[in-house]
Amino acid sequence: MQPGRLIVLTGPSGVGKGTLLRLLLKKHPELYLSVSATTRQPRPGEVDGKDYYFVSSDKFQQMLAAQELLEWAEYAGNYYGTPSLPVKQQIQCGHSVILEIEVLGARQINKTFPNALRIFIEPPSFEELERRIRSRGKDGEEAIFQRLQTAKAELEAADEFDLQIVNDDLEKAVLLLENAIFCL
Numbered sequence: 001m002q003p004g005r006l007i008v009l010t011g012p013s014g015v016g017k018g019t020l021l022r023l024l025l026k027k028h029p030e031l032y033l034s035v036s037a038t039t040r041q042p043r044p045g046e047v048d049g050k051d052y053y054f055v056s057s058d059k060f061q062q063m064l065a066a067q068e069l070l071e072w073a074e075y076a077g078n079y080y081g082t083p084s085l086p087v088k089q090q091i092q093c094g095h096s097v098i099l100e101i102e103v104l105g106a107r108q109i110n111k112t113f114p115n116a117l118r119i120f121i122e123p124p125s126f127e128e129l130e131r132r133i134r135s136r137g138k139d140g141e142e143a144i145f146q147r148l149q150t151a152k153a154e155l156e157a158a159d160e161f162d163l164q165i166v167n168d169d170l171e172k173a174v175l176l177l178e179n180a181i182f183c184l
């Protein structure tokens with residue numbers, strides 16, 4: 001059996017990675033979206049095991065020590081990481097797997113999966129990114145400030161990735177994403 005492919009979707013928080021993925025997965029339910037572990041508190045409506053595995057800092061450290069994470073990063077004061085096992089199992093079974101992660105983690109994937117397709121999602125402008133992060137209304141002022149600071153550095157890394165897609169028009173961005181995943 002042909003192994004599946006690893007697809008990494010990265011870019012700053014608030015750029016719309018999650019929305020793009022929801023639309024993509026509706027059209028292509030055969031794609032497997034990895035569920036990350038995080039020490040961040042759940043936002044209203046988020047479900048443990050679906051949106052994230054919400055874990056304590058101790059549990060996250062245990063996972064790190066046991067080498068259970070494919071990649072990980074500290075982001076805006078919390079830890080995030082990809083559990084390795086489900087990703088490796090799905091790929092072995094021939095399924096393509098998508099990781100939706102920030103830039104530091106996306107860089108680590110280079111070492112473990114050099115053939116991964118790594119896509120960077122860009123906002124139309126920094127002002128628009130700030131507007132999107134604020135309009136989610138789910139983060140406090142301190143968290144928004146941290147996310148915007150991190151976003152500046154993340155945007156500078158866009159060229160490191162295989163492909164850049166501007167998320168201006170959602171439908172168009174999904175088509176570009178589909179094209180990259182199924183045709184490149």
Ligand code: 5GP
Pocket residue numbers: 011012013017036037040071072073075080081082100101102103104105106
């Ligand atoms: P949020 O707190 O908004 O859900 O996520 C913050 C950032 O962490 C986003 O850019 C998101 O893509 C990223 N992220 C989510 N899961 C992971 C993960 O497993 N590893 C890494 N490196 N970043 C992640």
